[in-house]
Amino acid sequence: MEYSFQLVYICNVNKKESILLAALSLLTEKGVHNTPMSAIAKAAGTGMGTIYNYFPNKELLINEIYVNIKESEKSVFIDFSLEKPIKSQFENYFSSIIDFFINNPSYFKFMEQLQASPIITDESRAVGEKSVAPVLNLLVKGKEERIIKNIEIDEMLIFIGGAILSYLRWYFNQPEVKPVSLENQIRMVWDAIKE
Numbered sequence: 001m002e003y004s005f006q007l008v009y010i011c012n013v014n015k016k017e018s019i020l021l022a023a024l025s026l027l028t029e030k031g032v033h034n035t036p037m038s039a040i041a042k043a044a045g046t047g048m049g050t051i052y053n054y055f056p057n058k059e060l061l062i063n064e065i066y067v068n069i070k071e072s073e074k075s076v077f078i079d080f081s082l083e084k085p086i087k088s089q090f091e092n093y094f095s096s097i098i099d100f101f102i103n104n105p106s107y108f109k110f111m112e113q114l115q116a117s118p119i120i121t122d123e124s125r126a127v128g129e130k131s132v133a134p135v136l137n138l139l140v141k142g143k144e145e146r147i148i149k150n151i152e153i154d155e156m157l158i159f160i161g162g163a164i165l166s167y168l169r170w171y172f173n174q175p176e177v178k179p180v181s182l183e184n185q186i187r188m189v190w191d192a193i194k195e
Contacts, residue, residue, distance in 0.1 A: 016054050019044040020068065023061055028109035032062065032119065063124045066114060069107045070124075070131040076100050077134040086142040087190060093135050094164070094186045101168050108168055115165070132157070139193075146195050156193060163189045 022043035026035045037058055041051040055061035076096040080089060101108040114120055120128075129136075139156055142148030148156070167185050171177055 015044075015046060015050065019046060019051055019054055019061070020065060024065055024106055024110060027062070027065070027113070028106045032113050032117070037061075059119050059121075062114070062119050063121055065110060066120055066124050067127045069104075069111060070128040072104070072107070073097070073100060073131045080134045080138075082137065082141060086138060086145065086147045087194070089138050090135075090142075090190060090193075091186050093138070094160075094189060095182060097164055098167060098171075098182060101164075102171065105172065108172070112165065112169070135160075142193075148193050149195055151193075159192070160189060 019040065022045075023035075023040045026040055026043055030039075035058075037051060037055075038048060040058075040061070041048050044051065055064070076093065079092065079096075082089070084092075101111075136153060136157070139148055139153050143150055143153075163185065167182070171181075
């Protein structure tokens, strides 16, 4: 009895995972608005009934992908420590988040499409905000120690996020990128936010 429950559970997890992977692939390739649920079901090798059992609508599916990516982003902060100098931690964060998206280009394409989309719910955005809590704490500490400019944290996050987004857009459109280009970006962003 326990074995069959485990097998059903594993099959359900795999089916849901295959739906999420197929959706991520199609949504980044064809666009959020040009990808019907039927195409996702077909790509996942499942029927419409099954896909709607997991995700009653496309918005819920999109939000789950968004939350999963944001949860994965937490890996950027594995070596994050407020005990290290503010500048070093900022440089570590910036290069790590760039590497994260370079290593996961479909995540970047997905997030780029949904950057300001009303499809992403407030609940999902709250999860996203939690994923960047360490950098938020770093900026607060930097402001308190007068290392970082006394500018509203939200404004600073918009600026830093815009720099990350712009760099990644540029990176993915270059035939070859020299390592010094990322170092230059980090230096320019740090120079802009430091006191």
